Structures are given as structure tokens and as C-alpha cells.
Amino acid sequence: MEIAIMKAVLEENDDRAREIEGLLKEKKVLLLNLISSPGSGKTTLLEKTLEHLKDKYSIAVIEGDIATARDAERLEKYQIPLVVINTDGACHLNSMSIKNALDKFNLDNLDLIFVENVGNLVCPSEFDIGESAKIAILSTAEGDDKPEKYPLLFRESELMILNKIDLIPYTNFNKKSFYKDLEKINKDLPVIETSCTKNEGLTSWFEWIGQRIKDGGKS
Ligand SMILES: Nc1nc2c(ncn2[C@@H]2O[C@H](COP(=O)(O)OP(=O)(O)O)[C@@H](O)[C@H]2O)c(=O)[nH]1
Ligand SMILES: [Mg+2]
Numbered sequence: 001m002e003i004a005i006m007k008a009v010l011e012e013n014d015d016r017a018r019e020i021e022g023l024l025k026e027k028k029v030l031l032l033n034l035i036s037s038p039g040s041g042k043t044t045l046l047e048k049t050l051e052h053l054k055d056k057y058s059i060a061v062i063e064g065d066i067a068t069a070r071d072a073e074r075l076e077k078y079q080i081p082l083v084v085i086n087t088d089g090a091c092h093l094n095s096m097s098i099k100n101a102l103d104k105f106n107l108d109n110l111d112l113i114f115v116e117n118v119g120n121l122v123c124p125s126e127f128d129i130g131e132s133a134k135i136a137i138l139s140t141a142e143g144d145d146k147p148e149k150y151p152l153l154f155r156e157s158e159l160m161i162l163n164k165i166d167l168i169p170y171t172n173f174n175k176k177s178f179y180k181d182l183e184k185i186n187k188d189l190p191v192i193e194t195s196c197t198k199n200e201g202l203t204s205w206f207e208w209i210g211q212r213i214k215d216g217g218k219s
Helices: 002-027 042-053 070-078 095-102 151-156 165-170 175-185 202-216
Strands: 030-035 059-065 082-086 112-116 133-139 159-163 191-193
Touching: 002 030, 002 095, 030 042, 030 202, 042 059, 042 070, 042 112, 042 159, 042 202, 059 070, 059 095, 070 082, 082 095, 133 151, 151 175, 191 202
Parallel strands: 030 112, 030 133, 059 082, 059 112, 133 159, 159 191
Antiparallel strands: none
16 A cells, blocks of 8 residues: 555656656756755755856856755855745655746746755755756765665765865765765766865856857757
8 A cells, every 4th residue: 555655656756757857948948956965065065056156147146945045045145036935844855846936937038946855864865856857965974885885866966066175175075085086986977176164166066057058958
């Protein structure tokens, strides 16, 4: 019985995700799904990105959180279209709630939508939200063993941000074993090393976004 219910939930999720995918293609809007554990730097990366790109592109953000609008409050100063989804305990966003959030935006005027998924290294990877790409973020303080322990996210993502590289001297993060493990899981996954607090590596991230918009965005 439980299996049947789960199957139905996933099927409905996938149907809605295909609708979103079609809509985004038609409107030439890029939707980037940011996935990581709590605290690895998703909101900080968004702050830096909005600071740098908000005048160049038309950007909106969907903030997914179990409770509160605290991350959205951090982004309010950029005066961009912003929707908060409180999942009320659920550990991931689903495509039904993303569709409702998209209805609040004018897609004809947008180039790019960021989704900050609920902080969790497991569940958000299992729910397709019709995104253009999943972006995995891992911070060095979480340990170099995480790709091997939570492989799905690193298999499904099109880009990985390795954040908090400024903390490497204070941790036992071993870059060599990190890259060795990652190669076993997804050898084609590009990695950008960043420090959001020290403004390192962010130019490569902005260029990656620019290239994706060039490839599939509004001309
Ligand atoms: N040292 C260091 N701290 C960072 C970096 N990026 C974010 N932080 C800090 O990590 C904490 C969690 O960041 P936040 O963006 O809220 O993470 P989120 O939960 O993934 O959205 C905050 O105190 C940030 O200031 C970084 O590159 N280096
Ligand atoms: Mg956050």
C-alpha cells in the first residue's frame, strides 16, 4: 500500500516537472536548483550572485525552507521577485509547489530563476522539479567523504560548487581523496572551488551561468 502511494506521488511529481520543463523552454528561462546540506552556503552564494548579476540579467528566487522566511529576508534588499515555499516539515521541494511559485512570476520578463532547495543532501535529489540543472554545493567543513556517501546528488548535478575553501587549513578536508571519489561517481562533473566570504572562485560561477543563459536563454 505504502509503495503504491509513493509511486503515485513520484508519478504526479514527474508529470508536473515535465510541464515546468516545457514552460521554461518555451519562455527561455533558466531554472537552477541549488541543493546542499544546511549551512554549506546556498544563501550566501545567492547573495553574492545577486550582487553581481542582478543588473545584467532579470533574476527571481524561490526560497524553500521547512519553516520561516529567514533566507528570503536576506535577499529582500536586492528587490527581485521572491517567493518563499514553507514545506511545513518536508525535507525537499516538489514540482507541484514549484509550479505554484512560477505562476507568481512573469516568465516573459525573466532570464533566470534560482531555487534554494530545503537544506538536505538526500531528498531534494530524488524529486525532479523540471529544473534546467541541479547544482550541488558542498562545503569543505562537511568532510571530503560526502560525495561517496551521498552519491545521487553528485551523479545528477551538472555543476558542483566546493565552497568554504578558505577553511581547508582548519579542517582535515583532503582534496586529493575528494577528487578521487568524485571521479568514481561522476567523472564529468565540473567543480568550481569558491569562498563566498573571501570572494574566491565566483567569477567562474558567474561565467558558467552566463554560458548557460547564452546556450538556452532569451536572445
Ligand atoms: N568561512 C566561510 N564561511 C562561509 C562561506 N560561505 C558561507 N559561509 C557561512 O556559512 C554559514 C551558512 O551559510 P548559508 O549561506 O546560510 O548556508 P545555507 O544554509 O546553505 O543557505 C554562514 O554563517 C555564512 O556566512 C565561505 O565560503 N567561507
Ligand atoms: Mg539558506
